Amino acid sequence: MAADAWKAHAALLLVQLNYGAYHVIVKLAVTGGINQLVFCVLRDVVALTILGPLAYVKDKGKPPSFIRLLSVLIFFLGLTGILGNQLLFTLGLNFTSPAYAAALQPAIPVFTFLLALAFGTENANWQRIDGKAKILGVLVCVAGVLIMALYKGPALLGDDFSDLNLQGIAVAA
Incomplete structure (x- = not known):
């Protein structure tokens, strides 16, 4: 079983690389002038x-x-869940950068957990080991978001690939 663990790690790495590439592609498309709704619908049509x-x-x-009723429910779930999610993502990306969108991605489990707590579908008992693990996981996600959003390290690929260039603003040399 341990010999196959690399497959899971490789798959997770590939998913994260795909997310990063998707953020950049969406930002370039939106900056290039494509309508956000058209982009989301075309994305779903290609997937279909x-x-x-x-x-x-x-x-x-x-x-x-x-x-048939289940088909209709799945359709509306796809319309509100997938299309709505991607439409809000592209609208938000219009006001920010792909790096910021990627930095906030680790916050998704935090929001999910907090909503589940608010609606009572999840509980976090600090006295039990599973409750401590849940709260520790939320704190790790929040720490990751803060580090990615606030840490300003050296450029890996140079100024040509900076967020300002993706936003159409020339970077002074």
């Missing part, structure tokens, strides 16, 4: 044209496992 045939081929010959 790729994943739709794959799902059909994989489940060919199997009876449908859900009813």
Whole structure:
């Protein structure tokens, strides 16, 4: 089992690299003048044209496992969850940089946990080990967000790849 652990770490690294590339691509597209709603719809249409045939081929010959009402609910969940999420992301990215968007990404589990606490679907008992682990995880995520947002280190790729250039502002040499 430990010999296959590298696959999980490689997959996690690949996902994070994809997120970083996606943030930069979206920022360039929005800065280039594409409408945010059009971008989000095109993104979902491309995903549907790729994943739709794959799902059909994989489940060919199997009876449908859900009813019409469930299909409608899944549609509205996709509309509000995926399309709404990406639309709000691209609208927000219009006012900030890909680095800032990437810095806030570790905060997603924090917001999720706090909402779950507020709605009562999650509890964090400080007296138990699992409660301590949950709170420690939230603190680690908050620390990661603060470090990524506030730490100003040396440029890895030079001034040509700075956030100011992505925003269309010339960087003085």
